[in-house]
Amino acid sequence: MSSAPAIEPARGATPGRVNLLDLDRQGLRDFFAGLGEKPFRAVQLLKWLHQRRVTDFAAMTDLSKAVRARLAECAEARLPSPIFDQESRDGTRKWVLSLDGGNAIETVFIPEAGRGTLCVSSQVGCALDCKFCSTAQQGFNRNLTTAEIIGQVWFAQQALDAEGRDRRVTNVVLMGMGEPLANYRNVLAATNLMVDQHAYGLSRRRVTLSTSGLVPNLRRLADDSDISLAVSLHAPNDALRDEIVPVNQRYPLAELLDACRLYVERTPHHRITWEYVMLDGVNDSDEHARELARLLEGIPSKINLIPFNPFPGARYRCSSRERIERFSALLQRSGYITTVRRTRGDDIDGACGQLVGQVEDRIRRHPRWGGTGENRA
Known part of the structure; x- marks a missing residue:
């Protein structure tokens, strides 16, 4: 197998947004604390991002709509x-x-x-x-x-x-x-x-x-x-x-x-x-x-x-x-x-x-x- 997809540059960072993949569990706890949210949100997000490999905040259904909306405003999940x-x-x-x-x-x-x-x-x-x-x-x-x-x-x-x-x-x-x-x-x-x-x-x-x-x-x-x-x-x-x-x-x-x-x-x-x-x-x-x-x-x-x-x-x-x-x-x-x-x-x-x-x-x-x-x- 040898394939070469069409070459595109990596999507750049969105100014003002935190890439949540940069944060381990403690980092996510600190992030959510800054939003006034409880520490357990960190575990929820870890599971969505890394176990289910979901990067669309709208699909994270055990987060409240308000939290999902806030994440969409200030964060992203950006991969190579x-x-x-x-x-x-x-x-x-x-x-x-x-x-x-x-x-x-x-x-x-x-x-x-x-x-x-x-x-x-x-x-x-x-x-x-x-x-x-x-x-x-x-x-x-x-x-x-x-x-x-x-x-x-x-x-x-x-x-x-x-x-x-x-x-x-x-x-x-x-x-x-x-x-x-x-x-x-x-x-x-x-x-x-x-x-x-x-x-x-x-x-x-x-x-x-x-x-x-x-x-x-x-x-x-x-x-x-x-x-x-x-x-x-x-x-x-x-x-x-x-x-x-x-x-x-x-x-x-x-x-x-x-x-x-x-x-x-x-x-x-x-x-x-x-x-x-x-x-x-x-x-x-x-x-x-x-x-x-x-x-x-x-x-x-x-x-x-x-x-x-x-x-x-x-x-x-x-x-x-x-x-x-x-x-x-x-x-x-x-x-x-x-x-x-x-x-x-x-x-x-x-x-x-x-x-x-x-x-x-x-x-x-x-x-x-x-x-x-x-x-x-």
Whole structure:
């Protein structure tokens, strides 16, 4: 399946109106308090917006006519707009969604036996400049709003329901475009909605935030949330990580590991998932595997080895299958649960950020777009 709907810019914000998809339950309580309404209105609205996926206030029949009229005057429920849709041979489905200001992001649904994982973006581009990442090579544009983050979940489930194949989002991973902890406030509100029983009701173990290691906000997260944590490690020592994950120069491994230990202590999770991209001749030697095992000693861990997904202009190659299997075996001998991520969607521009760059070029050449986009803070 590969389709490309007529390209239209996302509907812009209506001046003076609050986008209610930007608000988690506490945010909605505060909003209704400002209208002189009772806090229970927040739960009613959560169910309409996120469980029933109704955005027309007039259809929200358990709200009084007066409340519905007031909402129509001062609020809206505005979502990202689909501009491109591809489905892989293996069932992976990838959308490009348009946002305000001529921006676009990727969202990916990965079906597996008994589960459906949605990979969502948190920023347009990324400022961390990891050398093996396609998104990083595009630079940073702006943070996503809460509505643009949770809107990906809203949109994906709506699109899956329309298929008639009984596919559902059971897991969400913030592993798409951007560094989630660099957009802390909006990501926190969006994940609150993901696990809220009156919104999406996902288990905290089924919502995973992936970070490259912004230590101060990782420490904050231990106080504010208890969703699952994945850390983009990719190197077993500071010298190598400084090179391929530059944020390590600011927050070296000792600080990162201390923050991860704190997260394990303060949350009910039993382990951290460490992501490790396999780069041929760079970080994949036997000694790197032994060094990694020593580095993580004492931290409840699962190690996810990720075959590098090449993109145009990439200076790295993926490690061979034999090298990845050898690396995995060494970690397993050291007592670590180790998996090798199966490549999915490699026939539909699988590297994160790769498809959106192509589609954005097409959008900006399209006469109906009417401009080249703008950088919104």
